[in-house]
Amino acid sequence: MPGALSWGIIIFLVFLSIWHPIICAVLIIIFDFYWIIRTIYLTTLLVMAHKKLSQEKNIDWLKRCQDLPSKKSWYDIYHLVIFPVYKEGLDVLRPSLEALRQSYYPKERMIVVISFEERNGQAKDNAAALEEEFQGVFLGYLSVFHPDGLPGENRTKGANATWAAKKAREFLGSRGIKYEQVIVSCFDADTCVDEQYFGCLSYYFLTSPKPHQASYQPIPVYNNNIWHAPSFARLVEISASFCQMIESMRIEKFVTFSSHSMSFKTLVDIDYWPVNMISDDSVVYWKAFLFYKGNYRVIPLYITVSMDVAYASNFFKTVMLQYRQKRRWAWGVENFPFLVEGFLHSKGISFIHKLRRSFNLLESHVTWAVWAFIIMVITPLPILLGGSFFSQMPIGYNLPRITGMLLNFTLGSSLIWLFLSRAILPPRPKEVKWFKNVIMFLEWAIVPLIILILGSLPALDAQTRLMLARYMKFQPTDKSRTRGS
């Protein structure tokens, strides 16, 4: 349905620009005006989220936990951290584990599971090397190997993470640790947590009402190699971080994305992550949402987890890499049929609530797929295809001026994005020249090109594949630090 809707909108507007260019122009102006209002609204939310991130940046969260009333003891909490790994090597995994070791939280309350794919030949060697370094640092350090081809499974990150969670469950059982005491964090292999992350997570877990009925979502930033990444890859990832910051302000629509945390009890109750779907990070939220009959939410944590900007050895490979990564993200559209089917079998959620959540999900994916097309491809069509009659009408004359004026106004908000992007950047490494600052400033000029190529196109591609039942296979983004630094 999302694919049909997106294509329907695009094709409808193309034909309308030929047959009824005036109606098409009116629709374009309505959409453009809606888009500028939306951009201003969302940019304001971004500024608010950024302010909150700045405010909470320097908080000593562990101390806050310690200051909590005694009945809510932070020390009863165990943190289970799962890293599903496929091809990532030691150059990626070691900094992630090092960040855990450096985190400002008692290590005897942390259990780390590195879950390798058994089909990866390097897995055993990497596991042995990391065990040598990190065994004994945490309460538990497990290296597990996810067998290939288990019944009902596809080759997805969720299947690997589920295998790791089941192994961790055995570990917890052997230590007599209750699931209610455990918060599980499922991180991408390149995720480096902020040193206050677990303190912040514990605080929100302990202070939130019904903490088991919530996921906890940090702000993902892509700072690990951002100074070495090519301009457009950097811009795409900064935009992704900003989108997450904006979403964190829209809590009624907020869904887990990438690295996230949740109650282990809830994870067991909902039968772990999906083992046959690509967008495991968001589907796990919907599984919990359906399990708790709509009484499940995502609590934003205004603390960052840092990951890698995906890029390759040359420009075109990087474009393809980014395109595939964004297409995989856009494959989250598979949540829609999953959710609708879930709603059909769920009786405890009101019809209005079902309708609203379904609409939000559908609208966000359809908008993702069509907005850049409408603004950059459809907008000039009435002028190009409308003929002399259209050009003699006031709207034919005014359309490019109004849309140009509106979009220039939108570009103004890009300046705010630019300045905020500077604020979330890590310090410039010594080996990077100061001139890179200038490039990072100028690179925002290529935003219009990026939004079409790496914005709408991958989303439309993903929706079309889902519509035609050409299901995607999980293609992990190649992450290796050696090419960048």
Add this chain to the structure above:
Amino acid sequence: MRLRREYLLLLRKRGSISAEQRIRVLLFFLSVTIFLTGLPIILSFALGYKFDRRTLKFTKTGLIVFRTQPAGANVYLNRQLLDIKTPVTLTELLPGNYNIMLVLDEYYPWINDVRVDANRVTRLEKIILFPLRPDVKQLNRYNFSSFWVDEAKEDIYYIGFEENSIYSSDLHGQHYRRLANFTGLTTKPLGWKVSPDRNKFLYFNTNQIGFSYFVLSADMDKRRPSFIINYPLGKIIDVFWHSDSYHIIIVGENDIEAMEARPHSRPVFLTNRNKKSGAVSYDISTDTLYFIDSQEASDGNTYDNLYKLELNSRNFLSMLDKNNLR
């Protein structure tokens, strides 16, 4: 408002409603309000409607687009100076006739009555304002009889039949130089043409064709001598260079012939002509001669027809060969 209340209640039910969320809800409804109030204004402007405060109704309007060369002219609408300069668009004009005057110092004003129709754009985008004192500049330095502007090479050729000299300059009169002296004909030439390779030129009267090669003034001694070919058989109407810069096409009163541009060359007959004064045109890009000739039809009447004679290299050479053999 009911929706907002429900939404706030929902947030309260979930246990927390932070200051940020309150601001966000306010922002959301502010955005919706701006959208709903701003959209009719933008759409009415886009569609060419104007809100009439007196009648409280939307009225259809039209607009005029002005673009002048040069830009920057003051605009008078019905004799009233507007605070704008061209290029400009006058919007929200009620249908009717408007007196428009575009005024720029040192240029003739452009004055016209322009009709504005409802829901229509009147485009006046090709207005040229002519200068009061046109910028006229002398290019030649010596007497001359005729000139030819070579647009392709951006040169001007000047020929003086009194002094029998030919000069050239660029389009601004710079790089003025003598190209050749040539031998005069028995009577004043009817025409002259520079060869496509720009190395020589021909000049002709009714029964003589002269050729002269261009040489830089400093190299006058090295120039190849000019020569004249007599053409006593018929009256010459026109002569054209072939694109190879070696052959010429001679259109006479009675026939069309080709000839090599060298001393003692002999013309080769191509075709005859019944009509002595019909128009002739030569397309050098395809080496095709177009000419009018009269032919008698089966009904006994004589009609003028346009004919085409292709003289591109292959056809032309085989024709020359055949005719030479003959």
